[in-house]
Amino acid sequence: MVAVFTATGLISGFTRAFLDDGPGVTPPLLLLTPVVRITEAGVVMALAFLLAWKAPPLRAAVGIAALAVVSLHAGVVRTHFYLDWVQTAELVLVLGLVTAGSGVLLRLRDRSRAELAAAAQDRARRDERLDMARELHDVVAHHVTGMLVQAQAAVVVAERDKSKACELLPGIVGGGTDALGAMRAMVRTLRDNGAATATGDLTADLRQLVEKSGLPVRTSIELAGDVRPELGRSVLRLVQEALTNVRKHAHGATEVEVDVRLTATAVLLSVVDDGRTGPVHAGGFGLVGMRERVDELGGRFFAGATGEGWLVTAELPLEVRS
Structure with a gap:
């Protein structure tokens, strides 16, 4: 100066x-x-x-x-x-x-x-954290919930028949293996900056998901055309989280219907069960995460009791709405 x-x-x-x-x-x-x-x-x-x-x-x-x-x-x-x-x-x-x-x-x-x-960097970091939180909840919690349900069943059965309880152990081990695989896949996706796609064949992935759910599921999947990878991942995660909620909250469910179909403008999906729902259905972050996924894609989402069970529906547009 x-x-x-x-x-x-x-x-x-x-x-x-x-x-x-x-x-x-x-x-x-x-x-x-x-x-x-x-x-x-x-x-x-x-x-x-x-x-x-x-x-x-x-x-x-x-x-x-x-x-x-x-x-x-x-x-x-x-x-x-x-x-x-x-x-x-x-x-x-x-x-x-x-x-x-x-x-x-x-x-x-x-x-x-x-x-x-x-502020833009903060928003980007917040969006990344939310995306990671949803992935953790939708993917890992899905497998961990299955392990927990089977472990609880094994404890109850073991009081009467230990051999029957031992028959449930492979399912618990399989759930742990799937959870570890899901964690590794998510880490690979994060290392690749999210470039990896979650699904290459949405129909096959949905059927595999239903088979591994362990629930009495009746499926109707009509996907005549291709769905872009990020939309397919959201469809898969929504169905996965809906089945997880059925397993956790739909007491006494004897039937679950999964319907996924492709129209000219959107993918329509619904998951409905006939189980009894309790107040726990309002807790957690599952429904919040599903709603956020649908909102990000410009779609519509509904989840609620039907009187005879619980219904989750979503409409995901094929093209992102501005």
């Missing part, structure tokens, strides 16, 4: 003190030429603009104040043919305010852009 102040002072007014022969003596004519005056005014304005734009606030304030002092000094003590010293001081102040104000506006613009970029 000392260097800036000194250099500016030499340009704007201190040269008079150094170069004058004595008090009241007119400075060299070179310093009075319009070219020199316009040049030094431009340099001062550029310095003030850069300080207001780029310098830290305290340094900018001190630097601009220094520039204002030396500029007012030069404007008052120099001889002018068209303006008196009051008009000169007013002109200096107006130009200074315009210049410094322009720098402040650019500083605010840069700060606003940085804040918007930071």
Whole structure:
């Protein structure tokens, strides 16, 4: 700041003190030429603009104040043919305010852009965390729930017949293996920045999911055409979570119907059971995650009791709605 102040002072007014022969003596004519005056005014304005734009606030304030002092000094003590010293001081102040104000506006613009970029990064990280949370709930919790149900059944059966309980152990081991495989697949997807697709053949994946559910499921799958990978993954996860909810909350369910069909504009799916539902159906994050998936794709979602069981339906458009 000392260097800036000194250099500016030499340009704007201190040269008079150094170069004058004595008090009241007119400075060299070179310093009075319009070219020199316009040049030094431009340099001062550029310095003030850069300080207001780029310098830290305290340094900018001190630097601009220094520039204002030396500029007012030069404007008052120099001889002018068209303006008196009051008009000169007013002109200096107006130009200074315009210049410094322009720098402040650019500083605010840069700060606003940085804040918007930071907010966008925060939203991206939040969306990633939500996506990971849904994947953990939909994929891993599905397998863990199956293991838990079978383990609970084994405990009950073991009181009467230990050999029957042992027959349930392979299913528990298989559930643990599937859970580990799902975790590894999700880690691979995250390492690939989500590039991996969840399903290549949606019909086959849905049938495999139903077979592994261990529920009395009756399926109707009509997918004559191809479905884009991200939409197919959402369909698979919605059906998976609906079956998980049936296994956890639909007490005494004897039949589950899974219907997935493709229309000209959307994929329609429904999962309905005839079990008794309790208040636990309102807890957890399963329904929240399903609704979020459908909302992100611009679709419609419903989940609720039917009087004879529980119904989950969704309409997922083939094209993302703007």
